Amino acid sequence: MDPLSRGMLAVFAEAVRDAGRGPVADVGCGPGKVTAHLAGLGMRAFGVDLSSRMVTLARRAHPHLSFVQGSMTALGIGDGTLGGILAWHSTHHTHPDGLPTVFAEFARTLAPGGLLLWGCHIGDEHLRPDRAYGHPVSYAWHLLPVERVADLLGRAGLTVTARLVQDPLPPLTRRYACLLARKP
Structure with a gap:
């Protein structure tokens, strides 16, 4: 994990702790590495993933979470x-x-004053790679401008309070953004 990502996660963890509003869900947690990082920052964190394989890997790697x-x-x-x-x-x-459905679900489950930290590559393209890491794959990436994501969060009832846009650092070739949003 790069230093800027660690910094954003630390800011998020501190803000959630200061608000004292409850546990943190790492949604789309994959193998649980970032969930464990949040726990290491003092968060009551748990992970949620659509893939049963990812949940199995996360449980194996982080049995205490x-x-x-x-x-x-x-x-x-x-x-x-x-x-x-x-x-x-x-x-x-x-x-x-x-x-809109995803962000409405986030807004529904957040306590008043609860925080969302969203981070992703940004752009204006739809990618459908057929190989990744030397293996055949079947998935799509939908990269959106950060302004569109912020608008969708606002429509879901969340207020964007901070925005960070990072130009690509090698070996990455895409811009990256983080949005911090609060439920009123």
């Missing part, structure tokens, strides 16, 4: 129960038409 299989469109979490949601490199596989 909780990981559940679930969809970011229906988290199975009560209204207003989360102090924070981390969506770190996790929404770019969602078609843009599905993002």
Whole structure:
């Protein structure tokens, strides 16, 4: 993880702790590395991923943490129960038409004053690679301008309070953005 990402995660963790609003869901947690990083920052963090394989890998790598299989469109979490949601490199596989549903679910599950940290590559393109890391793959990336993501978050009832846009650093070739949003 690069220093800027670690810094954004530290800011997020401190803000959630200061608000004292409840646990943090790492939505689209993959193998759990960032969930574990949040826990190391003092967060009551747990991971949610659509892939049962990713949940298995996360549980194996971090047996002291909780990981559940679930969809970011229906988290199975009560209204207003989360102090924070981390969506770190996790929404770019969602078609843009599905993002209003995802962000509405985030708003529903966040407690008043709860925070969302969204981080992803940005752009204005749809990518469908057929190989990655030397293996055949089948997935799509939907890169959006950061302004569009901020607008969608606002439409879901979240207020963007901070925005960071990073130009690519080698070996990356794409711009990256982080948005911090609060539920009023």
